[in-house]
Amino acid sequence: DAGVTQSPTHLIKTRGQQVTLRCSPKSGHDTVSWYQQALGQGPQFIFQYYEEEERQRGNFPDRFSGHQFPNYSSELNVNALLLGDSALYLCASSQTTSGEETQYFGPGTRLLVL
Amino acid sequence: AQKITQTQPGMFVQEKEAVTLDCTYDTSDPSYGLFWYKQPSSGEMIFLIYQGSYDQQNATEGRYSLNFQKARKSANLVISASQLGDSAMYFCAMREWGQNFVFGPGTRLSVLP
Numbered sequence: 001d002a003g004v005t006q007s008p009t010h011l012i013k014t015r016g017q018q019v020t021l022r023c024s025p026k027s028g029h030d031t032v033s034w035y036q037q038a039l040g041q042g043p044q045f046i047f048q049y050y051e052e053e054e055r056q057r058g059n060f061p062d063r064f065s066g067h068q069f070p071n072y073s074s075e076l077n078v079n080a081l082l083l084g085d086s087a088l089y090l091c092a093s094s095q096t097t098s099g100e101e102t103q104y105f106g107p108g109t110r111l112l113v114l
Numbered sequence: 115a116q117k118i119t120q121t122q123p124g125m126f127v128q129e130k131e132a133v134t135l136d137c138t139y140d141t142s143d144p145s146y147g148l149f150w151y152k153q154p155s156s157g158e159m160i161f162l163i164y165q166g167s168y169d170q171q172n173a174t175e176g177r178y179s180l181n182f183q184k185a186r187k188s189a190n191l192v193i194s195a196s197q198l199g200d201s202a203m204y205f206c207a208m209r210e211w212g213q214n215f216v217f218g219p220g221t222r223l224s225v226l227p
Contacts, residue, residue, distance in 0.1 A: 042118075042205050042220050105160075
């Protein structure tokens with residue numbers, strides 16, 4: 001049973017560039033959530049996708065956008081990168097249709113903006 | 115206002131001893147879930163245990179148990195018989211009905227041989 005996978009594992013970008021992170025949910029899951037975790041802090045919710053639509057959004061600017069594909073995989077895009085965007089980006093999947101609340105996380109993508 | 119408070123930035127425990135990690139939460143919603151996750155240095159968040167607000171009994175999963183005191187709004191994680199591999203960051207999280215996860219700041223647990 002494949003768990004949540006994310007790619008790439010590490011990424012280095014410069015200010016002003018754009019980045020795309022990818023996530024494949026756990027088998028049988030239909031919902032993907034993205035989190036940003038700065039060093040030494042807990043994860044902060046960015047947004048959640050279900051049925052290919054953004055269902056909820058946290059307090060993040062429009063530079064952060066996403067997409068969910070018909071196979072439930074998801075992308076997180078960040079435009080006009082800032083130094084403060086350096087963080088661990090975590091993807092979590094869950095199953096809305098069953099009412100299961102637990103979110104299962106992937107290994108994360110470490111983004112460094114120089 | 116902080117929804118999840120973890121007052122212990124760091125904790126030490128001797129191998130094979132039990133340890134309690136504190137978590138208090140703030141909500142006016144009667145329906146919510148409480149979660150604990152472990153984050154080793156590799157970064158992956160590992161789900162440990164879940165407690166629903168309407169559950170009558172404290173949740174247990176192997177060596178992990180959740181001491182749920184609803185009136186005090188606390189959901190402390192108890193790890194019995196600590197192992198060296200338990201050294202990690204531990205996060206308490208809450209999900210109110212229809213909302214998304216809110217995480218606490220975490221507690222770093224170090225297990226001493």
